[in-house]
Amino acid sequence: MKCKLCNNKAAINLRAYNTSLCKAHFLSFVEKRVTETIRKYKLLNKGDSVLVAVSGGKDSLSLWHILTKFGYAPEGLYIDLGINGYSDRSLKKVLSFAKEVKARLWVVSLKEIFGLGIKELARVLKRPYCSACGTFKRYLMNRISMERNLRVLATGHNLDDEVSSLLGNLLYWKEEYLWKKNVVLEEYEGHLAKKIKPFFLISEREIAAYAFLSGIDYIYEECPYSVGAKTLLYKEILSRIEDQSPGTKLMFLKGYLKRLKAEKEGREQGPVSYCTICNYPSWGQKCVFCSLTERLDIPYKFEYKEYDFSK
Ligand code: Q46
Ligand code: ZN
Ligand code: ZN
Numbered sequence: 001m002k003c004k005l006c007n008n009k010a011a012i013n014l015r016a017y018n019t020s021l022c023k024a025h026f027l028s029f030v031e032k033r034v035t036e037t038i039r040k041y042k043l044l045n046k047g048d049s050v051l052v053a054v055s056g057g058k059d060s061l062s063l064w065h066i067l068t069k070f071g072y073a074p075e076g077l078y079i080d081l082g083i084n085g086y087s088d089r090s091l092k093k094v095l096s097f098a099k100e101v102k103a104r105l106w107v108v109s110l111k112e113i114f115g116l117g118i119k120e121l122a123r124v125l126k127r128p129y130c131s132a133c134g135t136f137k138r139y140l141m142n143r144i145s146m147e148r149n150l151r152v153l154a155t156g157h158n159l160d161d162e163v164s165s166l167l168g169n170l171l172y173w174k175e176e177y178l179w180k181k182n183v184v185l186e187e188y189e190g191h192l193a194k195k196i197k198p199f200f201l202i203s204e205r206e207i208a209a210y211a212f213l214s215g216i217d218y219i220y221e222e223c224p225y226s227v228g229a230k231t232l233l234y235k236e237i238l239s240r241i242e243d244q245s246p247g248t249k250l251m252f253l254k255g256y257l258k259r260l261k262a263e264k265e266g267r268e269q270g271p272v273s274y275c276t277i278c279n280y281p282s283w284g285q286k287c288v289f290c291s292l293t294e295r296l297d298i299p300y301k302f303e304y305k306e307y308d309f310s311k
Contacts, residue, residue, distance in 0.1 A: 012209050015246035023213050030210045034066055034198050041183040043196040044152060050074035051106075051150035051193075053141050054097075056090030056219040058211040059156030059199060061097050065216055066198070067154065068101050074154065077144055079137055080109035082117025083224060090219045097217065099309045106148065108140050108304035115298065119225070125292055129225045132292070139289035143280060144304060145193040153193040160204040162197075163249045164234035166256055179263045181256075191274070191281045201250065204235075 001010040003022035010020035014029075021029055038044050050067060052074045054060040067074045078094045080087050091107065098105040111117050116124070122132035145153045162181065169178045183201075187194040199207060211218055226232065241248050274280065275287035277294075286294070293300065 011213060012206075014206070016203075016242070016250060018246075027210065027213060030202060030206060031066060031069070033202060035070070037183065037198055037201055038070075041196075041200075043184050043198055044072065048072065048152045049150045050152045050154055051077050051141075051145045051148065052154045053077050053079070053137075053156075054094050054105075055079075055156075055223075056093040056097075057156070057222075058208050058216070058218045059158055059161075059204075061093070061156075061216050061218045062207050062211045062214070063154060063156040063199060064097065064101065064103070065211075065214060068103065073103070075103055075148070075150055076105040077141060078105060078107045079140055080107060080111070081133060081223075082109065082111040083119065084117075086221060086224055087117075089221065093217060093219045095307065098307060102309050104310050105307040106144055106304050107307065108144060110136065113300050113302065114293075114296065121296065124296055127292075130229060133225070135288050135292060139280070139287070142193055143278075143302075146191065146280075151187060151193055153195050155195070155197055156199055156207075157197045158199040158202055158204050158207050159249055159253060160235050160238070161231070162200055163238055163252050164231045166253065167234045167238065168230060179260060182260060183257070188281060191279075201253065203249065 001013060001020050002008065003010045003025055004019045005025045006022060008022040011023040012026050013020045044050070050072050052060065052064045052067060054064055054076045056078070064074060064076055076094065076098055078091060080091060094105065110121065114121060118133050118136070119129060121136070122129045125132055127135075141153055141155075145151065166178075166181060168174075169181075183197050185192075185195040238249055273282060273285070275282040275290050276285050277290040278287060280287055280289075282288070282290075
């Protein structure tokens with residue numbers, strides 16, 4: 001198999017694009033597509049201060065790598081969920097990556113704040129692990145970006161993450177979530193950071209290859225609580241469809257983005273009030289984070305650590 005552009009040995013075959021590329025051409029192909037996504041959806045402007053949420057996995061570390069390469073000098077945020085062994089191993093990868101790119105890293109730990117990891121917190125709250133985790137992560141990411149004045153929050157969600165959750169929303173007609181998914185969510189009145197997903201249109205396989213060929217040292221292990229998650233089943237099914245009919249995932253998501261534009265017109269944007277406890281935006285009197293932490297009934301202090309490898 002040869003590279004379609006230079007005839008050297010191909011490193012990857014991209015059936016959705018009907019092409020094969022060598023290492024150098026594949027890396028620039030991914031970077032070019034990220035640049036196009038950034039430009040087309042107006043994700044970033046020169047001089048924006050960016051916080052990348054990192055888990056230690058291929059997606060988030062590749063994103064940190066690419067944004068650094070593009071000159072945005074992003075800082076990293078690692079949320080330590082207190083999952084036995086797994087959290088320590090992923091933090092180690094994140095710390096060594098931060099050192100390598102000479103960046104600043106913020107680390108917030110659930111165990112340090114509440115004395116409990118995500119599993120224990122979810123049990124006390126009687127919520128599924130991933131649902132509690134999602135709520136805590138969303139809140140912490142936003143609050144830390146606002147407190148650090150890093151007004152753009154970037155996450156490594158890829159095409160497969162997005163199509164599988166879109167399929168889940170459609171299967172159960174979760175209309176309240178359906179039209180909230182986007183490549184970019186704008187900043188809200190100085191309380192919600194602008195949220196961007198530069199890998200929205202890039203597949204998991206492409207990012208895995210990008211990370212591997214760029215020599216990024218990431219954690220291969222998945223979070224132990226992801227096992228059996230419905231999104232994994234959806235990903236598997238969608239990948240089988242993609243195998244039979246390359247390009248389907250991309251078409252599905254691009255079709256969604258087109259319809260999203262029309263759907264959004266005339267709809268009210270953003271939350272309606274501010275949480276009476278933390279003063280961050282909420283839909284009711286209290287935000288979801290504060291409602292949950294109230295139910296926990298554990299006195300806590302909101303704090304996080306800084307590792308500055310930029311000097
Ligand atoms: S939600 Fe669930 Fe993930 Fe949290 S508990 Fe693990 S699998 S990390 S994206
Ligand atoms: Zn080539
Ligand atoms: Zn609150």
